[in-house]
Amino acid sequence: MDRNDDFREFVAAHQQSLMRTAYLLTGDPHQAEDLLQTVLLKVLGRWNRLTRLERPEAYARKALVNQHISWRRRRVRNELPTAEPPDRPYASEDPLLVRLVMRQALMRLAPRQRAVIVLRFYEDRTERETAELLNCSIGTVKSQTHYALARLRDLAPDLAPKLAGLEPEEANR
The missing domain is CATH 1.10.1740 (Rna Polymerase Sigma Factor; Chain: A)
Structure with a gap:
C-alpha cells in the first residue's frame, strides 16, 4: 500500500x-x-x-x-468599513445582479415580512392565501407587505423603480 x-x-x-x-x-x-x-x-x-x-x-x-x-x-x-455607503451600489440592469441585490435585501427583512413578500410576489399568492398560509389576518398581510416594501426600498434604493407600483395595484387582489 x-x-x-x-x-x-x-x-x-x-x-x-x-x-x-x-x-x-x-x-x-x-x-x-x-x-x-x-x-x-x-x-x-x-x-x-x-x-x-x-x-x-x-x-x-x-x-x-x-x-x-x-x-x-x-x-x-x-475589508475596509466606510461611514457612508456608496452612492449607487450598482449601475446595471443585469438581471442576475438585480436578483442578487434583491436576495440580499430580502435576507435583511424580518422573517414575517420576508415570508409575506415571497408568498405575495414570488409565489404570486393572493392576500387571502398568504393570510391562510401565515395564519394571520388579511390586514396583517397588507400592513406587513407595506412595511416590507418600504424596507426593501430603503435597503436597495436602485430597486425602488422595480418595486414602485406593487402596493397600490396589488392591494385589491
Whole structure:
C-alpha cells in the first residue's frame, strides 16, 4: 500500500466528521468545502510525518480551526468599513445582479415580512392565501407587505423603480 492509498483511506474514514467540523466553523457549506479541501491538501503534504502519529485526524481537525482563523483574519484585514455607503451600489440592469441585490435585501427583512413578500410576489399568492398560509389576518398581510416594501426600498434604493407600483395595484387582489 502506498502513501496515497493510506491517505485515501484516511479521507474516506474521516471526511464526514471533518466536513461537519468545517461547516460548524464557517456556517456556510461552500466555505466549509473550501476549508476542508485546503486543509486536506496541507495534510497530504505532511502525510509521511502524520502517519507516525496515533491520531492524524486530530491534527487535521486542529488544522481546520487554524486555517479558519487565518481566513477570518485575512478577510477582516481586507475589508475596509466606510461611514457612508456608496452612492449607487450598482449601475446595471443585469438581471442576475438585480436578483442578487434583491436576495440580499430580502435576507435583511424580518422573517414575517420576508415570508409575506415571497408568498405575495414570488409565489404570486393572493392576500387571502398568504393570510391562510401565515395564519394571520388579511390586514396583517397588507400592513406587513407595506412595511416590507418600504424596507426593501430603503435597503436597495436602485430597486425602488422595480418595486414602485406593487402596493397600490396589488392591494385589491
